[in-house]
Amino acid sequence: xxxxxxxxxxxxxxxxxxxxxxxxxxxxxxxxxxxxxxxxxxxxxxxxxxxxxxxxxxxxxxxxxxxxxxxxxxxxxxxxxxxxxxxxxxxxxxxxxxxxxxxxxxxxxxxxxxxxxxxxxxxxxxxxxxxxxxxxxxxxxxxxxxxxxxxxxxxxxxxxxxxxxxxxxxxxxxxxxxxxxxxxxxxxxxxxxxxxxxxxxxxxxxxxxxxxxxxxxxxxxxxxxxxxxxxxxxxxxxxxxxxxxxxxxxxxxxxxxxxxxxxxxxxxxxxxxxxxxxxxxxxxxxxxxxxxxxxxxxxxxxxxxxxxxxxxxxxxxxxxxxxxxxxxxxxxxxxxxxxxxxxxxxxxxxxxxxxxxxxxxxxxxxxxxxxxxxxxxxxxxxxxxxxxxxxxxxxxxxxxxxxxxxxxxxxxxxxxxxxxxxxxxxxxxx
Amino acid sequence: xxxxxxxxxxxxxxxxxxxxxxxxxxxxxxxxxxxxxxxxxxxxxxxxxxxxxxxxxxxxxxxxxxxxxxxxxxxxxxxxxxxxxxxxxxxxxxxxxxxxxxxxxxxxxxxxxxxxxxxxxxxxxxxxxxxxxxxxxxxxxxxxxxxxxxxxxxxxxxxxxxxxxxxxxxxxxxxxxxxxxxxxxxxxxxxxxxxxxxxxxxxxxxxxxxxxxxxxxxxxxxxxxxxxxxxxxxxxxxxxxxxxxxxxxxxxxxxxxxxxxxxxxxxxxxxxxxxxxxxxxxxxxxxxxxxxxxxxxxxxxxxxxxxxxxxxxxxxxxxxxxxxxxxxxxxxxxxxxxxxxxxxxxxxxxxxxxxxxxxxxxxxxxxxxxxxxxxxxxxxxxxxxxxxxxxxxxxxxxxxxxxxxxxxxxxxxxxxxxxxxxxxxxxxxxxxxxxxxxxxxxxxxxxxxxxxxxxxxxxxxxxxxxxxxxxxxxxxxxxxxxxxxxxxxxxxxxxxxxxxxxxxxxxxxxxxxxxxxxxxxxxxxxxxxxxxxxxxxxxxxxx
Numbered sequence: 001x002x003x004x005x006x007x008x009x010x011x012x013x014x015x016x017x018x019x020x021x022x023x024x025x026x027x028x029x030x031x032x033x034x035x036x037x038x039x040x041x042x043x044x045x046x047x048x049x050x051x052x053x054x055x056x057x058x059x060x061x062x063x064x065x066x067x068x069x070x071x072x073x074x075x076x077x078x079x080x081x082x083x084x085x086x087x088x089x090x091x092x093x094x095x096x097x098x099x100x101x102x103x104x105x106x107x108x109x110x111x112x113x114x115x116x117x118x119x120x121x122x123x124x125x126x127x128x129x130x131x132x133x134x135x136x137x138x139x140x141x142x143x144x145x146x147x148x149x150x151x152x153x154x155x156x157x158x159x160x161x162x163x164x165x166x167x168x169x170x171x172x173x174x175x176x177x178x179x180x181x182x183x184x185x186x187x188x189x190x191x192x193x194x195x196x197x198x199x200x201x202x203x204x205x206x207x208x209x210x211x212x213x214x215x216x217x218x219x220x221x222x223x224x225x226x227x228x229x230x231x232x233x234x235x236x237x238x239x240x241x242x243x244x245x246x247x248x249x250x251x252x253x254x255x256x257x258x259x260x261x262x263x264x265x266x267x268x269x270x271x272x273x274x275x276x277x278x279x280x281x282x283x284x285x286x287x288x289x290x291x292x293x294x295x296x297x298x299x300x301x302x303x304x305x306x307x308x309x310x311x312x313x314x315x316x317x318x319x320x321x322x323x324x325x326x327x328x329x330x331x332x333x334x335x336x337x338x339x340x341x342x343x344x345x346x347x348x349x350x351x352x353x354x355x356x357x358x359x360x361x362x363x364x365x366x367x368x369x370x371x372x373x374x375x376x377x378x379x380x381x382x383x384x385x386x387x388x389x390x391x392x393x394x395x396x397x398x399x400x401x402x403x404x405x406x407x408x409x410x411x412x413x414x415x416x417x418x419x420x421x422x423x424x425x426x427x428x429x430x
Numbered sequence: 431x432x433x434x435x436x437x438x439x440x441x442x443x444x445x446x447x448x449x450x451x452x453x454x455x456x457x458x459x460x461x462x463x464x465x466x467x468x469x470x471x472x473x474x475x476x477x478x479x480x481x482x483x484x485x486x487x488x489x490x491x492x493x494x495x496x497x498x499x500x501x502x503x504x505x506x507x508x509x510x511x512x513x514x515x516x517x518x519x520x521x522x523x524x525x526x527x528x529x530x531x532x533x534x535x536x537x538x539x540x541x542x543x544x545x546x547x548x549x550x551x552x553x554x555x556x557x558x559x560x561x562x563x564x565x566x567x568x569x570x571x572x573x574x575x576x577x578x579x580x581x582x583x584x585x586x587x588x589x590x591x592x593x594x595x596x597x598x599x600x601x602x603x604x605x606x607x608x609x610x611x612x613x614x615x616x617x618x619x620x621x622x623x624x625x626x627x628x629x630x631x632x633x634x635x636x637x638x639x640x641x642x643x644x645x646x647x648x649x650x651x652x653x654x655x656x657x658x659x660x661x662x663x664x665x666x667x668x669x670x671x672x673x674x675x676x677x678x679x680x681x682x683x684x685x686x687x688x689x690x691x692x693x694x695x696x697x698x699x700x701x702x703x704x705x706x707x708x709x710x711x712x713x714x715x716x717x718x719x720x721x722x723x724x725x726x727x728x729x730x731x732x733x734x735x736x737x738x739x740x741x742x743x744x745x746x747x748x749x750x751x752x753x754x755x756x757x758x759x760x761x762x763x764x765x766x767x768x769x770x771x772x773x774x775x776x777x778x779x780x781x782x783x784x785x786x787x788x789x790x791x792x793x794x795x796x797x798x799x800x801x802x803x804x805x806x807x808x809x810x811x812x813x814x815x816x817x818x819x820x821x822x823x824x825x826x827x828x829x830x831x832x833x834x835x836x837x838x839x840x841x842x843x844x845x846x847x848x849x850x851x852x853x854x855x856x857x858x859x860x861x862x863x864x865x866x867x868x869x870x871x872x873x874x875x876x877x878x879x880x881x882x883x884x885x886x887x888x889x890x891x892x893x894x895x896x897x898x899x900x901x902x903x904x905x906x907x908x909x910x911x912x913x914x915x916x917x918x919x920x921x922x923x924x925x926x927x928x929x930x931x932x933x934x935x936x937x938x939x940x941x942x943x944x945x946x947x948x949x950x951x952x953x954x955x956x957x958x959x960x961x962x963x964x965x966x967x968x969x970x971x972x973x
Contacts, residue, residue: 135744135748135749157884168885169883169884169885169886170872171871171872171875171881171883172872172875178879178881179871179881179882179883180881180882180883182883184884192884192885192888193885193888193889193893194888194889194891194892194893195888195892196892197891197892198891198892198893198894198897200897201897205954205958206891208958209958209961209962210962212958212959212962213961213962213965213966216962216963216966216967216968217966217967217968219968220966220967220968221967222789222792222807223789223790223791223792223807223808223810224788224789224790224810224820224823224973225810225811225813225820225823226810226811227811228823228880228882228967228971229967231880231881231882232882232967232970234882235882235883235884235886235887236887236891238884238887239884239887239888239891242884242888243888243891243892411814411815412814
């Protein structure tokens with residue numbers, strides 16, 4: 001009992017193939033691949049789209065004044081200097097000393113003006129692109145992209161989230177799209193549970209049992225609604241791809257030079273893992289960093305936090321460029337809001353959605369530009385203000401999502417992907 | 431103080447009037463009236479045929495006992511020639527001890543949304559359903575979990591768990607207010623916290639604030655061996671401001687969509703008058719007919735896989751029911767039967783709507799020509815779930831999936847034996863935790879649709895749990911199958927155990943060929959085949 005089939009004659013590869021055909025019959029052929037999930041015309045369009053996204057989410061609110069929009073020597077400017085960058089005429093805060101050298105790859109929007117100054121509402125609002133309320137819970141950007149563009153040709157899960165604390169499968173980002181568009185979360189960069197094939201099952205047995213399962217499913221779907229069976233096949237396909245790429249999670253395979261350049265701190269490790277995750281073909285990678293809510297001691301906090309961001313971010317932009325990936329990968333750096341120009345009695349800055357900055361780079365985005373400006377004190381936007389809805393339109397356009405795809409079908413209810421009254425910011429688009 | 435009696439009478443009169451057409455249209459069974467109302471909206475679509483006995487049995491067992499039947503139970507049911515054996519089965523399942531267990535698991539998930547669990551709470555729910563406590567009574571107890579009353583104080587978990595801080599959040603009083611509106615009136619008042627709802631005219635800010643004013647006086651009472659809350663006497667009305675027009679308003683305690691009631695005067699001598707008790711007492715009879723409609727709609731959803739109002743917590747004039755007159759009928763009949771859940775589930779189970787197949791038959795077009803074996807299928811993508819021409823497939827709770835897996839693999843009887851101290855078998859408790867992790871939603875997310883996840887897939891593929899249940903142990907499925915020499919009987923036993931039906935000829939042939947190929951690795955071969963069945967859609971979905 002318990003014979004290991006991989007040791008037996010049956011499972012030599014050539015015999016295995018023929019016996020499988022015999023056993024599974026004609027129904028086993030093909031199966032529901034990832035692409036069958038989509039309508040053919042859409043699938044064709046998407047097959048050509050290999051754009052990827054990296055979203056760096058600095059939770060709590062990064063200070064624009066200590067980063068992308070410095071106002072040195074003004075009433076609210078704080079103690080840090082502005083320094084020149086690789087693009088003549090554009091200055092950033094001195095805490096971004098490494099990023100400054102990569103400015104020719106970046107675009108910064110300094111005229112962001114959004115709606116909410118509480119974390120609880122702001123985080124969801126910005127992540128969802130603040131679409132018009134239609135009585136449904138909209139997806140976060142990563143789930144939206146997972147739905148609209150699906151996995152890349154790599155077949156890897158479309159949405160991976162690298163974050164501190166717990167991992168697992170986080171469905172909450174998906175909103176009305178449903179759990180299968182949720183994020184596969186790598187808690188502290190660690191692999192998900194049950195990633196390795198159980199020791200008691202050989203690779204051949206695993207293939208056989210999955211073909212049987214798939215065959216049973218196809219039979220089950222006859223005469224029934226297809227959507228659940230397709231959703232089920234989809235998650236098993238993703239699981240299979242993940243199991244094949246278990247090496248993704250082997251931190252020991254990074255070089256010492258990489259570690260030195262990115263840093264061994266949390267955000268450094270996560271951004272290095274993000275680079276590899278993008279290299280394996282994951283469509284959308286989100287990296288979270290927490291504790292940016294500097295209501296007290298803002299300047300010491302920024303001296304630490306922004307430097308923790310600056311070093312690995314600059315290394316990542318450099319690497320993506322060197323690997324010819326920057327044309328293909330859209331990189332976004334944002335928070336739920338910026339921070340008040342006014343410095344409070346705890347030497348902190350509070351929440352400020354009125355005038356802040358979002359930085360981006362890569363696919364479809366103009367290089368080496370600053371768009372929009374704030375007034376001299378940095379208190380309000382002093383050019384055309386842009387809400388997050390405009391940015392969502394901009395990013396979808398940069399990703400090559402065509403007009404025809406800019407609408408969800410929620411069981412018959414058509415829902416615009418981004419806010420109806422907003423539009424792409426042409427100055428940011430390449 | 432108790433001005434509620436008059437209201438109750440008026441309320442019953444309204445409900446009776448709502449129910450009038452049904453009553454006057456002779457005493458036809460409710461099931462028949464339901465089917466007529468559903469059929470009236472088929473709009474030319476041809477409904478799927480009735481389920482066969484096996485399909486029905488699997489479904490009704492999952493719904494009323496939380497698990498699939500054993501192979502022997504299925505054989506007995508299929509062989510039973512009695513004409514009304516389906517109705518008999520419904521009655522049998524409603525009378526079995528598994529009914530209370532299933533309802534406890536179901537209502538635990540509905541009411542707590544995976545926030546956590548508590549022994550006293552489990553016992554409270556279990557006992558309530560063992561005694562067939564009616565819904566209005568259960569809600570009164572949930573809303574006023576009298577700590578003095580041993581029989582109902584486990585209900586305190588509904589409040590106490592929600593009053594716990596989680597993460598960095600302070601006590602979430604708005605969340606508790608919102609949940610009471612959602613779960614008992616089907617109305618998500620969240621947006622009405624700060625202003626009259628923008629898109630839902632029916633939801634006013636005072637509806638939220640009036641209920642909120644009661645809950646602001648509630649806090650956890652710790653140090654007891656059961657979950658409990660304490661209530662500060664309410665001193666004055668709650669002031670609130672709309673974020674739109676900045677006008678100052680105020681409200682006393684209020685059940686949403688009902689009139690405000692006066693803050694009770696506290697006498698210095700006697701015990702404090704509990705606003706919570708007043709609220710709980712009045713709750714089922716107020717708030718329009720939403721109390722009845724909400725629970726009728728939720729039970730309909732449990733059985734039919736789609737709410738007449740959907741999502742379940744958005745009852746309002748902008749989101750009308752798919753079958754308004756049917757929801758009125760269900761609500762008024764349910765109220766007229768004093769919110770007897772068992773009665774309601776029985777009526778729903780006896781409808782054709784419930785007993786319809788989840789699949790359309792496939793017509794073979796041509797069996798001789800070039801297109802031999804080709805078939806036409808109804809395009810199911812065009813069929814919306816709210817027309818009920820096809821039975822809506824339903825998600826299994828992690829608990830249903832586990833119990834069914836244990837039943838299918840022949841491990842349930844053993845694991846259901848309580849431990850020596852009378853507590854649940856620790857192995858079963860452990861297994862439940864292992865299944866809840868990959869198959870339940872995260873806390874605070876309703877589990878209202880089929881949602882396969884990568885986490886669930888990785889669990890079934892690689893976790894030890896399922897493989898262990900499939901390893902040979904005395905008397906379990908694999909053990910029984912291995913000792914069978916007649917291969918047809920083996921195939922029958924396997925398919926009846928896992929799929930609750932006999933295998934087709936084609937399936938038999940495939941299985942026998944598979945076993946023949948793996949003659950000397952029989953245990954492994956049977957195990958792999960059974961694994962593939964247990965992880966397939968036919969098993970993991972309630973269809």
